[in-house]
Amino acid sequence: DAGVIQSPRHEVTEMGQEVTLRCKPISGHDYLFWYRQTMMRGLELLIYFNNNVPIDDSGMPEDRFSAKMPNASFSTLKIQPSEPRDSAVYFCASSQTGFGYGYTFGSGTRLTVV
Amino acid sequence: GQNIDQPTEMTATEGAIVQINCTYQTSGFNGLFWYQQHAGEAPTFLSYNVLDGLEEKGRFSSFLSRSKGYSYLLLKELQMKDSASYLCAVREVGTALIFGKGTTLSVSS
Numbered sequence: 001d002a003g004v005i006q007s008p009r010h011e012v013t014e015m016g017q018e019v020t021l022r023c024k025p026i027s028g029h030d031y032l033f034w035y036r037q038t039m040m041r042g043l044e045l046l047i048y049f050n051n052n053v054p055i056d057d058s059g060m061p062e063d064r065f066s067a068k069m070p071n072a073s074f075s076t077l078k079i080q081p082s083e084p085r086d087s088a089v090y091f092c093a094s095s096q097t098g099f100g101y102g103y104t105f106g107s108g109t110r111l112t113v114v
Numbered sequence: 115g116q117n118i119d120q121p122t123e124m125t126a127t128e129g130a131i132v133q134i135n136c137t138y139q140t141s142g143f144n145g146l147f148w149y150q151q152h153a154g155e156a157p158t159f160l161s162y163n164v165l166d167g168l169e170e171k172g173r174f175s176s177f178l179s180r181s182k183g184y185s186y187l188l189l190k191e192l193q194m195k196d197s198a199s200y201l202c203a204v205r206e207v208g209t210a211l212i213f214g215k216g217t218t219l220s221v222s223s
Contacts, residue, residue, distance in 0.1 A: 031210075033210055033211075035213075041215075042201075042213060042214065042215035042216060043157070043201065043213040043215075043216075044213075045210050045211070045212060045213075048210045056209065056210065091156060091157075102147055102149075102159030102162060103157075103159065103211060104159070105156035105157050105158070106156060107155070107156050108156055
């Protein structure tokens with residue numbers, strides 16, 4: 001398997017623009033997670049899905065952030081409008097049901113909002 | 115909510131042994147994980163503990179004491195390539211993994 005695939009790897013955008021991050025989980029994994037990583041706050045959970053259904057979005061910073069999972073092989077995280085404080089590395093991870101299964105992370109998207 | 119604490123930085127020399135501690139406070143504990151993250155890369159899964167005791171996997175071992183809310187990751191025969199950030203993560207029942215801020219380990223020759 002190719003692992004968790006994220007795109008783009010890098011994104012530089014101007015404040016106020018819409019940003020869409022994409023993720024393809026590992027085939028057969030029924031959980032998908034979006035995390036954000038910064039030096040100050042570490043790795044923060046934003047939202048996660050089980051069988052394409054959002055389970056917990058309490059980590060989404062505010063209404064500017066939205067996430068969807070229209071099918072088992074694709075998810076998006078959208079920021080509209082973007083702000084400089086959104087600059088971070090955004091990771092998507094997937095997992096399968098079972099206590100001992102760790103998460104497999106994608107390579108991440110480094111977002112810079114100027 | 116959860117509170118996960120681990121040291122910010124540690125240094126060690128090649129061939130040595132290092133222990134990275136993690137303490138946590140949760141309600142409804144459902145497993146503790148350790149991840150390794152090299153600079154500019156994604157975290158990768160190292161180990162999982164759900165019962166008390168030591169889990170050994172090659173040069174790496176992880177220990178858990180649920181009553182004390184304590185875990186450690188033990189790295190033996192350190193190599194330069196072990197220089198990375200080590201993340202402790204805890205899962206409560208019905209939630210996703212919550213990560214500590216990580217311990218940056220620097221291995222020198």
